[in-house]
Amino acid sequence: MAVRLTKDWITTGEALDRLKGNLGVFQLANAQHEVMFIGFAGGKSQFGLKSEVAAALEKHSDIAAVRFEITTAYHTRYRELLMAHVADHNTLPKYNEQITLGRLSPS
């Protein structure tokens, strides 16, 4: 499995249409496909990815694209995506709050 999320970006409208109540992780990006937020739908999400992505989109008006990965290992995958982002950009995505992370140097 690739460390970085490699799924195709889709529009926010298409995402809200396609997403279901699965557990998983997601990334939100601006029109230039710069990752602005990384999130997950965990065991406490009311409607899984569908409700978590919808809630995140309501908070941030500059989001143009979404990509997601359905996984029950959402907890470790979420952390891995954040660490990979920090490895690539030296910072967390703009809308992610600071949390304690490990250090990853993916190939």
Place this chain on the structure above:
Amino acid sequence: MKLEMTQEQTLITGMVRKFVREEIVPLELNLDPDADELAPADRDRLVEKTREMGLYGLGIPAEYGGPDIDLMTSTLIAIEMSQHRAGLYAPCYGTFGGAGLAQLFEATDEQKEKYLFPTLRGEKRGFFGLSEPSGGSDPARAIQTKAERDGDQWIINGGKLWISGADKADYGLVFARTDKDKGRNGVTCFIVDTDNPGFHVRRVVHTLRSAHYATELQFEDMRIPHSNILGEVNKGFAIASQRLTRQRIPYAAGCLGVAIKAQEMALEYVPQRETFGAPLSSRQAIQWMLVDNEIDIKQATWITLEAAAKADNGESFRKEAAMAKLVATEAGGRVVDRCMQMFGGLGVAKDLPLERWFREMRIRRIGEGPSEVQRHVIARELLGESLR
């Protein structure tokens, strides 16, 4: 033979049980079901409590500032500490501290200053790097990571797999082959700083486990000073082996705690839940599951405590530790599985901790040496040198 806890053990285990039920379990209601960390403020508050209880730093010898507790008592404590959702891999979310890497108690004074004491003060973290993609159960032969001497330094190349905590660690113990012809007598233990330019954490290894994920490491021309060898050149396997044996007892205790809690939940549930006009507890099929659980728990408990008692008495406990690990991990898996069955749909939902225990308990039959390796260890102890 007196099979009962001392007054002090009863007092301490009661205190830990109360801590788990009144401090840890309520916090878990608001955490993600797969969470492995508390909010920093909650963690700091609870660490203060465990310090007040005199139990912070379990596993740290008294001469280094830890509580003066024998292995029997710390095993009883470990059984209590795991009785919550994250308890199998994150017992009490680390609020009781820990000894870190016990091998460092045998380090040189200089190594202790640099690595052990900061770890005991909570300023540094370490990881244990033994397993490789080529195998973890037979490290003497599977270790392919190589260390070659270059003056006062060693150059390490290779990789490790299934390593917990390496991404957040400041240093680690890395076992590397220093003599390719000597098997288990050709392995050396190096203390490696994770800010070394040749040290890389390549990926998270996603498994059934939610807490303390594993990582894959790569070492590229990693230069380590000769003074960072722990113990002696080519004597690293003994360090690894000692750790693996001792670790089996708390590993078994964690499984027992979860099994005890799962059984307690089932015993509360089945008299209340009705099917076809009668409580589940009136069904023989359910009663037998509860009985089998109770027998599994009792057998595993006594075997685990016997191993701890032998270790405390300074006797050889290799066979007993292997038996404890084997029996407790397998019994724990059966108990959690039966409890899920009794709870039906609710048992597999994330509303209850059973589904997390079920996933994580499955790993316990493989981690720290799979059941088959434990049987191999026991057979060798029974049959002696003829099998070596």
